[in-house]
């Protein structure tokens with residue numbers, strides 16, 4: 019289908035984009051990579067009156083390290099994340115995630131910030147950012163505010179951004195030594211959304227005890243899920259087989275899947291258990307800097 023008619027704006031600065039959003043009100047939609055917005059407009063699930071395209075604003079396409087954080091700007095694309103040496107060396111979990119999003123054509127345009135701003139529980143980055151304890155920077159007419167990622171997804175296709183704000187940056191704390199993470203997803207075919215996905219990020223102490231854990235779940239609820247019970251259970255423990263098994267069971271019990279074309283709720287819950295155990299094992303291998311085990 020062809021989208022309904024809309025008026026198109028292409029601001030050249032962030033200030034100009036913010037003024038436009040303020041002037042045009044909630045009928046305006048921001049366009050970054052267009053990989054979710056345009057399909058929704060073509061299906062006429064969304065018919066915004068105004069499009070504010072931020073692609074010509076310079077200086078928003080960075081992936082950089084400063085002040086103890088990895089910083090990802092609003093126009094950093096998935097393929098840039100996938101190919102970034104900084105990301106591959108310090109955040110393999112993010113490289114895992116970018117690699118399984120859609121296909122190379124989509125990843126050439128889609129932005130990491132757009133992936134979060136869309137608020138789709140089937141998107142892959144929300145779970146990863148939950149595991150990593152990221153912070154989102156929202157810029158609006160009154161300046162910038164920081165939003166903890168766990169407060170960013172209040173409901174289905176809803177975020178904590180208001181209509182006048184732009185998600186300008188995602189900040190992720192640099193992991194301490196002996197940290198490792200992994201993202202695993204099962205998809206029906208390459209390029210599909212997850213039937214379920216699990217993100218795990220761990221930090222160990224010198225004795226191999228887990229000191230921090232983050233566990234995020236994809237597409238098994240109305241919002242991305244932070245598996246808080248599994249996270250709390252892992253802290254203070256040595257990650258032997260029994261602990262991993264129990265934590266994976268907790269993550270499964272925290273999922274809230276529904277029956278749909280990708281499978282029954284029971285199947286998806288069990289899938290979370292299996293993927294969580296595998297993601298924990300891979301994250302542990304990476305934290306200990308040892309070759310990948312059998313998963």
Ligand SMILES: Cc1cc2nc3c(=O)[nH]c(=O)nc-3n(C[C@H](O)[C@H](O)[C@H](O)COP(=O)(O)OP(=O)(O)OC[C@H]3O[C@@H](n4cnc5c(N)ncnc54)[C@H](O)[C@@H]3O)c2cc1C
Pocket residue numbers: 047048049050051052053054055056057092118119120121124127128129130131132133135136138140141142143179183184185186209210211212
């Ligand atoms: C064939 C196909 C397969 C896909 N498979 C996957 C998949 O496997 N996993 C996955 O995670 N995603 C998948 N997607 C979805 C898509 O890749 C993501 O949702 C995409 O990353 C969105 O980013 P974008 O930059 O394209 O956002 P856009 O489409 O431009 O925008 C999406 C929404 O976010 C808002 N928005 C965008 N940027 C900002 C910003 N900086 N500040 C505030 N609001 C903003 C827009 O107004 C819009 O409402 C797929 C898409 C396609 C077309």
